[in-house]
Amino acid sequence: MHILVVGAGIIGLATAFELKTAGHTVNVIDPDPAGGASHAAAGMLAPAAETVWGQHTLHPLMVQAAADYPQFIDRIEAITGERPDYRDNATLVVAAEAADRQALNELESLQQSLGLRTERLLGSQARAAEPALAANIAGAMRFADDHQVDPRSLTAILLRYLHAELVREQAIEVLREAGTISGVRLASGRVVEGHCVVLATGLGALAGAPELPLRPVYGDIVRLRPHGGRPLIEHTVRGIVNRRPVYLVPRRDGSLVLGASSREDGRAEVNIGALHTLLDDARRLVPGVADASLLEVIARARPGTEDDVPIIERVEQGLVVSTGYFRHGILLTPFAAKATATLATGGQLPAAQQTTLSLSRFTGGHLPAQPVEAT
Structure with a gap:
């Protein structure tokens, strides 16, 4: 055929x-x-x-x-x-502020309703697993799968x-x-x-x-090279900062993928405001991001129903x-x-x-x- x-x-x-x-x-x-x-x-x-x-x-x-x-x-x-x-x-979902812990509570409630295994971590436990996390994060969840x-x-x-x-x-x-x-x-x-x-x-x-x-849903994505070429993190980190989502994904070559905005404004170009928010929120969770070098900024549209x-x-x-x-x-x-x-x-x-x-x-x-x- x-x-x-x-x-x-x-x-x-x-x-x-x-x-x-x-x-x-x-x-x-x-x-x-x-x-x-x-x-x-x-x-x-x-x-x-x-x-x-x-x-x-x-x-x-x-x-x-x-x-x-x-x-x-x-x-x-x-x-x-x-x-x-x-x-x-594994993936760590991290709450930046005390107010963001409510989002963790909601996520945990949803996981439990679906019969999924959840592992709640204190901020200190999350930092023990991922030392590059900010010292004042409010809590985390770990998803091994x-x-x-x-x-x-x-x-x-x-x-x-x-x-x-x-x-x-x-x-x-x-x-x-x-x-x-x-x-x-x-x-x-x-x-x-x-x-x-x-x-x-x-x-x-x-x-x-x-x-x-x-409908086109645009996302802005950033790729970074940590200072010295050493990986900043080993886990994928999904953060909640003032109820906004942000993620940091480490690659084997030491680079870091940071994203992603979600825009339905019809603009195919990278949005500077969205880029600024992503970088600021990522720095709030992993301060070492501020010392990284910029490799790429890109925007693409995802097809949504x-x-x-x-x-x-x-x-x-x-x-x-x-x-x-x-x-x-x-x-x-x-x-x-x-x-x-x-x-x-x-x-x-x-x-x-x-x-x-x-x-x-x-x-x-x-x-x-x-x-x-x-x-």
Whole structure:
């Protein structure tokens, strides 16, 4: 079976990996592979620390994906001969001020309602685990099973593995012949034929595909090099500062990823106010940030749905949509890739997942596709 994956972010690349390793012919179509939200993402795999109220349908998928990550990483290494930078370091959620302890209380209450194991720490215990934390933090929680992966490492390996299958052009139309999906048309006018089209385009839209209820949620991300090149922290630190979230993710090379703002202002450029707040809040939690060198500042848009749950659905025979991952695209990758590949090859998802992930939950059962016949 020949399957066209439109979009070479981490979801599209991982889906193509699953399809290729299952013996299918695949093409991945994208003018800037791995250049979008995946390029900016910090890569936290934090189903416990990132759980929020009102996402009871999403949480089981987050937990499942996190549990699948070690095997996913092992498979990639076994097949490609390269191992992505996956770290099973724990996550500390830290309250900066006494007033921020209420947010920890709320998080702990939520975890307990979901049956998750929680480990509450005093400020002194958190500093014993992570000496770079500020001396006056108000408290913390530790999540031993919340890990991280470097998305740039992972996508680079997948891009090398899929090098022969890459089409570095912009897809603009989904094509049909006699009402059947036949391929896509590129901006150059070239037609790439296939039996199935997977739309993993994030916020991108193609003629002939359903209109998707997505919104761009911009995030500003900073990368730092600690003074002297020595790692500032060993754990991923998620902070709460005056009720604002901030995170610091250490990489194996000693660098530090700091983020992330969440803006829906339509501005693709880095926002200086958001950048200032991130740096100030990070310094409040880990004072050594003030001595670090700036490596990179970047902003990218994440595709969010109305309920912040992704869309993974075969919307018609031969056309699969896989998008809307918002903050959880990196975490959900192992689950999303398998689910999308299952649909692309004619399989079905469990009934509960079909309901949770369907596009029709936003459209009342109607899919507003605009058929385009091949010419």
